[in-house]
Amino acid sequence: MKNKQAVPTEGVKYAGSKLRIIPHIVGLLDDTKDxxxxxxxxxxxxxxxQAFAxxxxxxxxxxxxxxxxxxxxxxxxxxxxxxWYAGLIEHLNGLKGYEGWFNEYYGGDPDHKDVRRPFQRKNTKRLDAIRDEIDRLDVSNEDRCVLLTSLIRALDEVDNTLGHYAAYLSGWSKRSYKDLKMxxxxxxxxxxxxxxxxxxxxETIGADTYDLAYxxxxxxANNHKMPSSRIRYNAYYHLWKTIILNDKPDLFGKAMRREDSRDTAGGSVFEEFRSNDEGQSIAREALRELVKKTRARYILLSYSSGGKVTREEILDLMTGEGELVKALEIDHRKNVMSAMRTTHEWVHSDHRHHEYLFLMKK
Ligand SMILES: C[S@@+](CC[C@H](N)C(=O)[O-])C[C@H]1O[C@@H](n2cnc3c(N)ncnc32)[C@H](O)[C@@H]1O
Structure with a gap:
């Protein structure tokens, strides 16, 4: 295996991205066998x-x-x-922009600071030209995914947002002035x-067995009024879906979200704050079912102190389904990490830490 601490990965700004704890995640693989x-x-x-691969x-x-x-x-x-990809991307970077669908709904004029659009027009015009050209190219699905990833990452570098597309900034961010470059x-x-x-x-865990499942x-969120994140992910990144499908959907609201990203869709069981008919927390039972049904020798679970299920409940359900190998508690603000191998040791830690990693053997 290569140097685990320095494993490079790429991605966009994303709610709940594990970018910062990847070194801890891959470090825990040292506690596994075969x-x-x-x-x-x-x-x-x-x-x-990407880090695993x-x-x-x-x-x-x-x-x-x-x-x-x-x-x-x-x-x-x-x-x-x-x-081969570099040649195609150079071709796409060289296209002249035009006023198409994306420019109409997502492009703003840099001279109007109160317009609240996610990109400046110079970049949405290029987005229109590039996205239409990707559909004209005779490439495989994998190659199309490379071009779309490259385009979405380029947009992520020139956006006028706080990291999601449910609302846009009123002024123009510094990076929105940059030119889109794939x-x-x-x-x-x-x-x-x-x-x-x-x-x-x-569906996926029911279909196969793995040595380790992460x-x-x-x-x-602990706030019951907050929409669940299955809804939030759809609302936050609606634009990525539209760019991928290029389906010019009906839009609604100030942020010009796709119709199918409305908050009426069902939430995720992992965030359900209610209890079932037996009085058990639905979120905790969903996690228990996930751990129970997964056919893997090891399960590595990320969780946060603000989640619906407490760390004690997670430890309890993990030890009920197997053996705890190691647990990490990571406090980003203090840059402190503590490791535990027995449930007893948790008594000593305060409850303000943010990220947890639990490694169990089934
Ligand atoms: C906390 S984020 C994962 C972040 C990821 N580890 C990273 O570093 O980018 C949770 C993800 O779960 C996905 N999700 C929510 N419910 C799901 C379900 N029932 N099955 C599969 N994925 C789901 C969401 O789309 C979202 O991308």
């Missing part, structure tokens, strides 16, 4: 899946969202040489061993 196949069940940006694990990335499928396909499955993504060398699914996690489920 792991070759891994599942990233909620892969989001695909950064953690870079380290030589046969990796399956799964998430409900279109963008996650596109990112993971780009990094784990694209199979042409870098020069780059070749850092595709991971492979022999076709990795897989990517866009499915509900329960789960980073949506945690929800």
């Amino acid at each position: 792991v070759r196949t891994v599942l990233d069940g909620f892969s989001g940006t695909s950064r953690v899946a 870079r380290l030589g694990y046969t990796t399956t990335a799964n998430d409900l969202s279109h963008w996650s499928e596109v990112f993971a396909t780009c990094y784990l499955k694209a199979d042409k040489p870098v020069e 780059r070749v993504p850092a595709i991971i060398p492979h022999q076709g061993q990795h897989r990517v699914f866009r499915r509900d996690v329960f 789960f980073d489920p949506p945690y929800g």
